[in-house]
Amino acid sequence: xxxxxxAFLLAAVLVMSLTFYALLGGADYGGGxxxxxxxxxxxxxxxxxxxxxxxxxxxxxxxxxxxxxxxxFSGFPRAFSAISTFLHVPLVLxxxxxxxxxxxxxxxxxxxxxPRQERFWGRVFAIASTTTPLFLGVVVGAITDGRLPSSxxxxxxxxxxxxxLTMFSISVGAFALVLxxxxxxxxxxxxxxxxxxRTAFRQRALISGGVxxxxxxxxxxxxxxxxxxxLLASPWAIPLHVAAGASAITxxxxxxxxxYRVARLAAASQVxxxxxxxxxxxxPYAVRPHxxxxxxxxxxxxxxxxxxxxxxxxxxxxxxxLFLFGLFGPRGR
Amino acid sequence: xxxxxxxxxxxxxxxxxxxxxxxxxxxxxxxxVAEVAWLRTGRSEYRELVKRWSTGTAILFxxxxxxxxxxxxxxxxxxxxxxEFAGPxxxxxxxxxxxxxxxxxxxLGLYLYGWQRLGAWAHVFAGVMVALGGALSGxxxxxxxxxxxxPAGFRMVNGEPVDVDPIAAMLNPAAGAxxxxxxxxxxxxxxxxxxxxxxxxxxxxxxDPFHRRAFAIALLVGLPSAVLQPLSGDWAARVxxxxxxxxxxxxxxxxxxxxxxxxxxxxxxxxxSRETRYALEIPGGLSFLAYGDPSARVVGLNDIPRDLWxxxxxxxxxxxxxxxxxxxxxxxAGWATILWWRGRLFTSRAFLRAMVVSTTLGFVxxxxxxxxxxxxxxxxxxxxVLKTADAVxxxxxxxxxxxxxxxxxxxxxxxxxxxxxxxxxxxxxPADARG
Ligand code: HDD
Ligand code: HEM
Ligand code: HEM
Numbered sequence: 035x036x037x038x039x040x041a042f043l044l045a046a047v048l049v050m051s052l053t054f055y056a057l058l059g060g061a062d063y064g065g066g067x068x069x070x071x072x073x074x075x076x077x078x079x080x081x082x083x084x085x086x087x088x089x090x091x092x093x094x095x096x097x098x099x100x101x102x103x104x105x106x107f108s109g110f111p112r113a114f115s116a117i118s119t120f121l122h123v124p125l126v127l128x129x130x131x132x133x134x135x136x137x138x139x140x141x142x143x144x145x146x147x148x149p150r151q152e153r154f155w156g157r158v159f160a161i162a163s164t165t166t167p168l169f170l171g172v173v174v175g176a177i178t179d180g181r182l183p184s185s186x187x188x189x190x191x192x193x194x195x196x197x198x199l200t201m202f203s204i205s206v207g208a209f210a211l212v213l214x215x216x217x218x219x220x221x222x223x224x225x226x227x228x229x230x231x232r233t234a235f236r237q238r239a240l241i242s243g244g245v246x247x248x249x250x251x252x253x254x255x256x257x258x259x260x261x262x263x264x265l266l267a268s269p270w271a272i273p274l275h276v277a278a279g280a281s282a283i284t285x286x287x288x289x290x291x292x293x294y295r296v297a298r299l300a301a302a303s304q305v306x307x308x309x310x311x312x313x314x315x316x317x318p319y320a321v322r323p324h325x326x327x328x329x330x331x332x333x334x335x336x337x338x339x340x341x342x343x344x345x346x347x348x349x350x351x352x353x354x355x356l357f358l359f360g361l362f363g364p365r366g367r
Numbered sequence: 368x369x370x371x372x373x374x375x376x377x378x379x380x381x382x383x384x385x386x387x388x389x390x391x392x393x394x395x396x397x398x399x400v401a402e403v404a405w406l407r408t409g410r411s412e413y414r415e416l417v418k419r420w421s422t423g424t425a426i427l428f429x430x431x432x433x434x435x436x437x438x439x440x441x442x443x444x445x446x447x448x449x450x451e452f453a454g455p456x457x458x459x460x461x462x463x464x465x466x467x468x469x470x471x472x473x474x475l476g477l478y479l480y481g482w483q484r485l486g487a488w489a490h491v492f493a494g495v496m497v498a499l500g501g502a503l504s505g506x507x508x509x510x511x512x513x514x515x516x517x518p519a520g521f522r523m524v525n526g527e528p529v530d531v532d533p534i535a536a537m538l539n540p541a542a543g544a545x546x547x548x549x550x551x552x553x554x555x556x557x558x559x560x561x562x563x564x565x566x567x568x569x570x571x572x573x574x575d576p577f578h579r580r581a582f583a584i585a586l587l588v589g590l591p592s593a594v595l596q597p598l599s600g601d602w603a604a605r606v607x608x609x610x611x612x613x614x615x616x617x618x619x620x621x622x623x624x625x626x627x628x629x630x631x632x633x634x635x636x637x638x639x640s641r642e643t644r645y646a647l648e649i650p651g652g653l654s655f656l657a658y659g660d661p662s663a664r665v666v667g668l669n670d671i672p673r674d675l676w677x678x679x680x681x682x683x684x685x686x687x688x689x690x691x692x693x694x695x696x697x698x699x700a701g702w703a704t705i706l707w708w709r710g711r712l713f714t715s716r717a718f719l720r721a722m723v724v725s726t727t728l729g730f731v732x733x734x735x736x737x738x739x740x741x742x743x744x745x746x747x748x749x750x751x752v753l754k755t756a757d758a759v760x761x762x763x764x765x766x767x768x769x770x771x772x773x774x775x776x777x778x779x780x781x782x783x784x785x786x787x788x789x790x791x792x793x794x795x796x797p798a799d800a801r802g
Contacts (some may be wrong), residue, residue, distance in 0.1 A: 090476035093432055097472050101465045103439050107450050108458020115451040118443030122762045129440055130775065133433045137779055140429035141786065144422050186761040194762055332455035333531050340462060340533075347466040354473045354496075361477065361484055 040337040044109040055098035064218025066163020087225040090362040113320035113330035131166030171210030175203030180322030201256040209249040216242035220301040223294040278307035372765040387431030393557030395498035449758035459533035464507035471500030513541035544603040551592040556729025558589015563726025566719040593696035608657035612666040614743035617682040628653040628665035685738040692732040
């Protein structure tokens with residue numbers, strides 16, 4: 035019994051790290067998307083707002099991904115091994131995006147005073163911010179979709195491409211991209227310093243919020259009957275979906291009535307609930323269709339020790355993290 | 368073939384990351400020293416120094432963070448079998464490293480963007496935490512690497528690890544020596560490099576107070592570490608002698624098993640004829656250094672099966688390069704002390720020139736040292752437990768990701784060098800017009 039418990043707890047830690055990564059790091063990618071799409075008379079101010087919001091926090095936000103990877107390979111080594119073997123291609127594309135996004139951001143911020151260079155790095159930053167969540171979504175989609183083979187004895191295409199190049203995974207990728215963009219736009223309404231820019235972000239938040247709903251429908255539509263059934267089968271599925279939907283409606287309504295603080299809270303809770311809904315639907319699998327959490331997990335004593343270390347680390351770190359956001363947040367992003 | 372590309376990609380990524388990682392470890396320390404000096408003396412040069420150093424560091428830091436992320440994924444992308452085996456055993460230092468990253472990233476944000484919003488000493492505290500986070504990252508990740516050299520904390524039963532004890536794995540026999548050696552290497556290499564850069568500007572105007580202060584701080588961080596480095600290298604070599612005889616034999620180009628084994632300076636080992644030519648030999652030196660007894664017996668490669676030899680020539684040459692640089696940097700430290708004693712530290716042109724020439728040597732030694740450690744362990748990925756060839760991913764076509772990352776890293780290197788050059792040229796004394 036305890037065995038299952040610690041594996042479950044560790045998986046919960048993993049999902050929490052991913053949640054923080056989505057809420058914080060995800061919004062940083064979303065900021066890049068809006069940099070790419072900046073239009074209209076406030077375009078420059080939009081870009082400046084985005085850069086100001088991301089600057090002090092993106093490196094800390096990025097560490098949530100590292101934590102997730104580390105917990106995955108220490109706690110569920112077989113899952114890490116399977117994911118990184120079969121999803122090598124999209125993961126390399128994720129990495130490429132991560133490298134270019136981070137470097138281009140600092141190159142633009144510190145490196146150049148020449149406007150032409152600054153524009154170039156701004157472009158690279160924006161494009162890499164857009165491709166990365168797309169491929170991250172594809173990876174998550176493929177883990178959920180359950181087409182990962184159990185061995186590598188087949189043609190390259192069948193083993194290393196087909197499992198992730200599916201309508202389902204691609205629509206999850208698109209969903210992730212728009213979801214992060216939506217989150218970023220909502221946060222940015224609070225970061226903007228003038229009402230024109232704020233209005234621009236409000237408009238973007240409303241539109242992308244709508245697209246999130248449409249894409250959610252598409253994801254469900256292309257998921258195929260078996261997967262859809264499994265995704266909806268857990269007793270938690272319905273309440274979570276209802277709660278996520280309620281958050282979404284609250285967020286959009288709050289945006290409409292320009293209550294941006296409520297909108298931020300509701301959008302964050304919407305994203306959180308979507309992720310948790312996915313995680314619970316995935317349970318008890320680590321990687322569908324072959325690998326359950328229990329089968330992928332490290333030995334029991336390792337899991338216990340890992341949980342202890344993570345708990346102590348969290349107690350030490352959370353106060354500093356809160357301080358960072360308190361100091362630079364829009365007033366608390 | 369794919370194995371080769373995987374190894375090259377790993378080596379490339381690590382060799383790239385380590386440069387930025389050591390800068391991330393040592394620069395914050397130097398910035399803290401400069402900032403404390405500013406608060407104590409009120410001299411504006413110190414403040415200027417901190418600001419300019421922090422601009423460069425911000426760029427280098429970000430590249431360190433993203434290249435490190437690549438590494439964490441590559442462990443799985445390239446070596447899934449290794450990670451499946453080793454993940455639970457050495458996950459502990461990697462998890463602790465994760466917290467060190469948080470510490471570093473959080474306080475870096477506060478440090479870089481908090482000039483106005485934090486009080487003076489709170490800002491220094493943020494800098495101290497960044498330096499601490501960097502040091503801890505380095506310490507933890509090197510314990511993971513030293514475990515690959517001297518695996519501990521588990522028993523093998525039917526090819527599976529059992530009784531896994533992550534704490535014992537972290538405290539493996541090579542951990543202490545490697546951690547100390549790596550930390551010193553970081554401070555020595557970065558300190559010497561920064562001093563070299565400012566020495567170049569002092570050669571133009573040795574009275575410039577800005578570059579004098581920068582030079583002094585960099586030497587203060589770099590040279591004491593450079594003095595200690597040969598001692599800690601000796602410790603590392605003793606651990607290698609005790610735990611990895613094939614690596615030791617390769618380091619020294621030692622083919623025959625003998626007592627009174629010599630230390631070889633220079634020389635080219637020839638694995639086919641099984642001898643090391645053109646070396647200056649000091650009889651009994653190796654036996655003495657490795658075991659503290661000139662008559663101790665040193666195992667040569669001839670008594671190790673050929674298929675378990677590391678690439679002897681490359682390892683020996685890399686080792687010679689590292690040791691030569693180590694001795695040279697320690698000598699520079701001695702020279703600096705004498706000059707300082709005589710009050711000529713900033714005006715001796717010979718010394719300034721020597722520092723300029725040495726600017727990149729610490730980094731060369733770091734790369735050479737890692738080649739010694741990693742190539743010297745071949746064909747094992749985990750010494751005596753798992754072969755590198757058995758750990759590689761089954762994915763074919765690894766030449767493509769390798770080519771991709773090579774292009775990206777070369778591009779990044781070019782841009783970073785250009786940008787750092789610019790910020791350094793900006794460090795021309797304020798009176799001097801820009802550029
Ligand atoms: C500034 C850099 C620097 C300098 C001057 C030296 N080293 Fe070094 N050396 C490193 C930087 C380094 C390193 C890159 O940091 C390594 C790689 C792995 C490690 O832990 O440290 C290393 C590894 C390393 C190893 C292999 C350890 C192992 O595989 O477990 C030995 C035996 C030595 N060193 C010995 C020396 C000696 C005898 C030196 C001087 C006279 C010396 N090093 C100078
Ligand atoms: C501290 C953490 C490190 C870890 C966990 C680590 C791990 C690994 C692994 C898993 C491999 C592939 C298997 C192998 O060829 O042995 C490897 C290879 C390699 N690493 Fe390291 N390494 C570390 C540090 C470094 C650093 C800092 C360098 C810097 C230069 C380096 C240089 C290399 C090279 C050159 C190879 C290729 C070896 C070959 O071609 O045979 N390593 N390392
Ligand atoms: C001896 C080898 C290594 C040393 C000394 C070292 C040290 C550091 C340091 C000081 C940083 C902080 C960022 C910076 O200062 O630029 C860093 C970043 C990072 N390192 Fe390494 N590292 C080494 C090898 C590795 C290896 C083998 C891995 C992965 C398996 C790795 C993963 C990372 C990651 C993920 C980051 C980014 C953290 C962030 O987002 O801030 N490092 N490393």
